[in-house]
Amino acid sequence: MLSHTSHPGNIGAAARAMKTMGLSRLYLVNPKFFPDAQATAMAAGADDILEQAVVCASIEEALHGVVYTVGMSARVRDISQQVLPPRAAMPQLLQHAQQPVALLFGTEMSGLTNEELARCHLMVRIPVNPEYSSLNLAAAVQLIAYELRLAAGQGEIEAPAVQPAPAEHVEGFFRQLEATLVEIEFLHGQHHAKLMRRLRRLYARAQLEEEEVNILRGILTLTTQYHGKLRQEVKAHVQGD
Amino acid sequence: MLSHTSHPGNIGAAARAMKTMGLSRLYLVNPKFFPDAQATAMAAGADDILEQAVVCASIEEALHGVVYTVGMSARVRDISQQVLPPRAAMPQLLQHAQQPVALLFGTEMSGLTNEELARCHLMVRIPVNPEYSSLNLAAAVQLIAYELRLAAGQGEIEAPAVQPAPAEHVEGFFRQLEATLVEIEFLHGQHHAKLMRRLRRLYARAQLEEEEVNILRGILTLTTQYHGKLRQEVKAHVQGD
Incomplete structure (x- = not known):
């Protein structure tokens, strides 16, 4: 009125x-x-x-x-x-x-x-x-x-449907992350455990979704594959000289 | 804004x-x-x-x-x-x-x-x-x-004990991440932009701290250095045969 x-x-x-x-x-x-x-x-x-x-x-x-x-x-x-x-x-x-x-x-x-x-x-x-x-x-x-x-x-808002990843999938990611970080020698010696805890905390805060775990693992897998490919390529190149 | x-x-x-x-x-x-x-x-x-x-x-x-x-x-x-x-x-x-x-x-x-x-x-x-x-x-x-x-x-606001990273530092991380992911060919073709957006959202949710940006950038830097080292090592190995 x-x-x-x-x-x-x-x-x-x-x-x-x-x-x-x-x-x-x-x-x-x-x-x-x-x-x-x-x-x-x-x-x-x-x-x-x-x-x-x-x-x-x-x-x-x-x-x-x-x-x-x-x-x-x-x-x-x-x-x-x-x-x-x-x-x-x-x-x-x-x-x-x-x-x-x-x-x-x-x-x-x-x-x-x-x-x-x-x-x-x-x-x-x-x-x-x-x-x-x-x-x-x-x-x-x-x-x-x-x-x-x-x-x-009537205040409810529709939230987008997210698919949070179950703990065991997140753990799988952390294992692969750790292995890759050891491979590139990011993790070594006394700071190993502390840095992993720090990274765990970061990703825990983000509350990873299923699809995101897949993306992150995909990156790690490709990184490792890239290393293998590099070895092959350089080998081939040197042998071809 | x-x-x-x-x-x-x-x-x-x-x-x-x-x-x-x-x-x-x-x-x-x-x-x-x-x-x-x-x-x-x-x-x-x-x-x-x-x-x-x-x-x-x-x-x-x-x-x-x-x-x-x-x-x-x-x-x-x-x-x-x-x-x-x-x-x-x-x-x-x-x-x-x-x-x-x-x-x-x-x-x-x-x-x-x-x-x-x-x-x-x-x-x-x-x-x-x-x-x-x-x-x-x-x-x-x-x-x-x-x-x-x-x-x-409503008064009492909890003061964060953390040091959130300013936007420009986070952007620096994203640029380096993108370059690295292009290098290992994780990012290519039509999914490039979509995957980067997805990764941006993930890290935005986590609200990266200054120290975490440094850790993540450290990982990326070591990944690239490792690639360089691999090339050298394999080269030396092959030449030494």
């Missing part, structure tokens, strides 16, 4: 922000310009939200049927209302969300009016840099909608 | 988003238009961040001295990189933040290139509506900067 928004571009950007977080019901209380080409341009693919937006003449009309309203507060005011950061406020909003609830954002310049404030059950304030708190309206909508999405439990 | 940004307005809006959350060091890798009046307009009061922005010609230049890079991932890809939501990723970034760290955002349309991806130690993905994931670039910067601010406010 955006009240008395001055810049139509912000309305469009807010619609886009809402849609990225799965919200769709936009209410506009006395927008200065709406509909507007700039709003549509900023909405990108979220123009369906603009088309379905409900334009209201008053806050009273907009809040009709709403049981719980959370207002956006940009600055510290002398108000006797509970003010919470988004992470704490959104679960409270959700507790009431079996019936219509509202998130109310004031104008770009001055925020909510006293009349609007009085209708809020809870205020939410985004923690900002105290020396520069000029959060854009659509940016505020984005942050709040994001926190709402997380609070609603 | 914004790479190859198409719309200067997004650069300005990103600067504003950063400043609201107390961030100030903006790096721009090959921006399409910068400086630009639209960027300044969208920055509102954050034009100081634009003025101090560092414009770089390459990702390599931008990451000089950086020990830990978190990349923004917009979609699920078949990559063997760890992907975390912002709330889990930002504390990890902070753990490395006693030395320079970077948050890397790709272009509006296509995100990070494979080359950029390969330089990230961790990927972060914002949970979005799967049916409309079109998060604006500045909105993404806003959300990530917000999570970073919250994560930093």
